[in-house]
Amino acid sequence: MSTFTFVLILGAAVLVSSAINQVVSGVATPLIQIGIGVLLAFAGLTTSNFQVDPELFLVLFIAPLLYHEARNTDKVALWSNRAKVLSLAVGLVIVTILCIGFTLHALEPTIPLAAAFALGAALGPTDAVAVASLSKRVSLKRRQSILLSGESLINDASGVVSFQFSIAALTTGTFSLISATGAFLVSFFGGIAFGLVLAALLAFLVSRVRDLGLEDTTFHVLLEVLTPFAVFLTAEHVGVSGILAVVAAGLSYSFFNRDLGPSIARMKIVSSSVWRVLSFVLNGLVFVLLGIQLPHAMMGMWEEKAISNGELFFLVLVISAIVIGVRTLWFVGISYVGRKQVAQAEQRNSGGTPEQVRRVLRSIRLVTPDSLKESLALALAGPKGAITLSIMFTLPWSLNAAPGVFSQREFLIFLACGVILVTLLLANFALPALLPDEQGEKNYATDTDASIEVLRATIEELAARQTRENRRATQTVMAQYNDRIDRIKQGTGEQDDDSALRLEALEWEQEYVLSAIDEERVSPVVGYRMLRRIRQSKNLIQRDRDVLWLFGIIARRAALVSRSITRTLLDSNVLSDGFEEEREVRQLQAESLEYVVKNLRARLDDPNYRTEHVSSLMVQVQRDLRRVKRIGRDIGTVARVEDKATEVRRAGFLIELEHIQQMYESGRINRHTAKHMRENVHMMQLELEDKV
Structure with a gap:
């Protein structure tokens, strides 16, 4: 089968998933797309003809998805909750990488520690599309939605950067903490600064084009679509993080594009429609690929004699438990700190003495039934998805440090697929029980x-x-x-x-x-x-x-x-x-x-x-x-x-x-x-x- 035919089948599968999603309620769109992919796999479709360069996969899928997500983020709310969001997007990702890496390497010593860290880095990001679709079916508060959406935006970048460093250590066989830290800081802050500069330059270019009287909607929308690809490739060429550059450019989009007018409003309507379709197609393609990959990965690993089938599923469940458990504990800590801050502010505003403030703070418990339930719900509300699978597909086929085929590649992809499936199923079926839609049928507005x-x-x-x-x-x-x-x-x-x-x-x-x-x-x-x-x-x-x-x-x-x-x-x-x-x-x-x-x-x-x-x-x-x-x-x-x-x-x-x-x-x-x-x-x- 040619690559062109393969891509056409994938596009048709995404189209069918869109139609099914309009009819079937109670099942998230990613699960529908995974199911269609599984059916295609059993029909004989394989991903053997879809072996693209890892860098191309990052550009093709991750860059536009992150850019679109960054553009639509509530910047004011994100800034107001910057400390919590950064702790989730950076601190939680690092802890998740370490816990998964050391645990997997201990349970399966044949997997290099760098490869185990790479899997942990890929499982750090949450799926923004799944998070957005969950908010329609459960009763998420505004504060909770802000935390989840902000986390899903920034942890993509931190996860990708960490993954790239893990792969660099895996392929070269050497790792220096000092040099890696320096390179990480340059890549991190350099990517942010470079993204801001490119966004400003593109905004200047657009304003000059408008000064010439060119208000063609097609030109401006096409420029927006090409922006994440140009920003990513240029940043990577310079030597900084292309992912962070794309995120920075997307976040600063609204600040550099404040022009008003009928043509601008018309362009924004068209742009919104184009990006909605593009993001749905790209996410859909990745989830259909996941569905196609699952049966073949499972059958390939099923026939693998080096590891038993029971151990395979045990590893998937253990890694899933680590991901959810670490997230739950992290949200418990955020809830505890937040309750202490609220109590401290209330005591100070009411004129309490320092001793009274300290007494109130000491009375606050680390865990309460409500905070534990909310923390578990928020942990389940961050399923893994398109970004994780996109990152895993960029795993190298061979290692420079150990010539030959990277034998654990399919094994690691299988583990990632299993964790994605487990977290999506839990988010789709267990989360509504923890956070039921309080409005129920009233969620629908009347015709009037x-x-x-x-x-x-x-x-x-x-x-x-x-x-x-x-x-x-x-x-x-x-x-x-x-x-x-x-x-x-x-x-x-x-x-x-x-x-x-x-x-x-x-x-x-x-x-x-x-x-x-x-x-x-x-x-x-x-x-x-x-x-x-x-x-x-x-x-x-x-x-x-x-x-x-x-x-x-x-x-x-x-x-x-x-x-x-x-x-x-x-x-x-x-x-x-x-x-x-x-x-x-x-x-x-x-x-x-x-x-x-x-x-x-x-x-x-x-x-x-x-x-x-x-x-x-x-x-x-x-x-x-x-x-x-x-x-x-x-x-x-x-x-x-x-x-x-x-x-x-x-x-x-x-x-x-x-x-x-x-x-x-x-x-x-x-x-x-x-x-x-x-x-x-x-x-x-x-x-x-x-x-x-």
Whole structure:
């Protein structure tokens, strides 16, 4: 199998995992991707054709993932908790390396101590994607989320740097603590400084490009995507840590990019979407590779005679216990120090004497049931994942110090895979028992609350985009969004399911247009243009779409096309003036809307119809009718006036869809609510294009 085919299969697997994740609840996305990888492995797919250079693997997977993670980190919260985060990201990683290294070497002396330290360094980083997905299913406090997200960002860098030093000692066979410490400090602080300098230079370049009037979104987004690769490769070439340079560049991104304006806002929306897809694909590829690697690693080690199968699983469980145990003890210490600091501050603020403060501090216990439970939960909330496996894949195939194949490479990868799987399973199934979602079903916002939140966010985004040229148009559109919020609050929005009445209104409109075509009161081109719009509107409202519905759509479309072609061929004025055709469209639209209003009035007193649905829809149709008549008086003039407002409305709809997707991905709304909200926006988009 060629590498190209292999990569295509991996991409398809990630795509399938995305679809399954939308349907299956209660299982983290990484576990789904690992499962797909296992199935591919049993189908005969292997990683034998995926042997890339270790440096390339770091650049390809780790650099962009860390850069994206650093960009989206809450810098203020990270700085406020810098001491705790640094202790987790540096101190905990070092302790984990030492504990795993010495324990593994003691249990399996055939593994060099440097190789055991390398495994410990690879198991230091936590998986940011898994941590983010866990927050949707458990009740994490803000303080806890900040600690976990900050740890997952910085410990990636410390783990990678430590791994690189361990591999250097392994391949050369020599190690000097003094020289290693000096090299570590140069690499560490040099990488941070170099990343800041490169970020400033890139920001300067972007500002100069904008000064030249180049506001092309594609250019700026592509530059952002290429930034982590350029920063990593340049830093490594200079001799400092490329990983830390990438993290520093990502953290300083928001400080060096403070420009505002409509084009900047549009670019940020596109950039956010691109990075979300890119990070999901890269993480997905690594987890699918993990799933493919697991069966082959297990079978290879299963047939290994030098070590028994029971010992293999024993080592995996021991290393997993060390990882979780060390993390638990570390969080117990953080909790103890934090409780002492709070008590000390409270005593001092209340005017307590130094002796009273010391007495209170001595009364604080090292471990309490609540602190132990929270510490264990936070320990489980830091599973290993993409970064760990990416690092392990960079293990050398041979050693300079001992010529020949590095025989323990597959063994170490197997241990890493086993620990990743154990920690992911515990995080997915054991953590919710320790930190259950206190909101339960209330975690989902109601349709009303979600709609209002999306509309408010859209108003804020439009306000940030307005300029002197589009201020009047933007304010007009913002007023329309405020009206929509008021209608929803008053209960006249689309909160109840009035789709049956809307479908019936579209049937009335279609009935009028068909009669106008048959009676030759309008040209076939105009008539069938209206019918296509009505059919699209009906498709958006209809939700029960089975095979019969699909065949019905095909049959109706074929009938419409056939009649349209027949009428058009018989019409001698097909190439008439576009202005006249537009006038005719407006006239037909106004007449059909008047026909709909007439039918709605007749059903106000009908007990078979809900009065609030009829009156609400009548208000909307009458509003559309007034707009159509106003535009029909002077199409040319009004089109020029409405042009900017129409552009702002289009942008507003895109912003709405973006916020709906963000709410769905963050677990604020369920799939049904998101689908319903998207359909409403699509309907308004369709109506807008018809009115332009």
